[in-house]
Amino acid sequence: MGAFFHADMIAIILAGAVATFLTRIGGYWLVMRMKTIPxxxxxxxxxxxxxxxxTLVAPAFxxxxxxxxxxxAAALIASLRFSVLPMLAIGWCAVMLMRYAFGV
Incomplete structure (x- = not known):
């Protein structure tokens, strides 16, 4: 249990949390100070x-x-016609069929 609580790891987690918070609140603060958005x-x-x-999809593809x-590709085509849940189901079915049929 002690291996999970190194001071360096806690410092990295806290630094990441602070950086994330400052980035998010900084953008919000900057936009809210503007009278109009260009x-x-x-x-x-x-x-x-x-x-x-x-950036999330391209590397996986x-x-x-x-x-x-x-x-x-099946999910992309399905997304042109259906909402999110059917699109996910069609993509999942396509990958499962491919893996079952071809052993990929």
Whole structure:
């Protein structure tokens, strides 16, 4: 149990928590001080969700096997028509079928 509580590890966790808090509260504080948000800043803030999604999905797509790639493609196509839960179910079914049929 003592191996989990090194002073260095606790310091790293606390430093990460403080950095995360300051980053989040700093952005909020900066935006709240503005009377109006400039159009370029608003466009940049609107692009953040797509950028974050891309950084999460792209590495998995390119480093995963064919089962992951087929599942992501199926989920992408399903997302054009359905909401989130059916899209996840279709992607999950696609990866399970690929793994069962081809032993991937």
């Amino acid at each position: 159009p370029r800043l608003e466009a940049a803030l609107n692009a953040v969700p797509a950028a974050v999604l891309t 390119f480093t995963g096997g064919p089962d992951v790639q087929v599942a992501m």
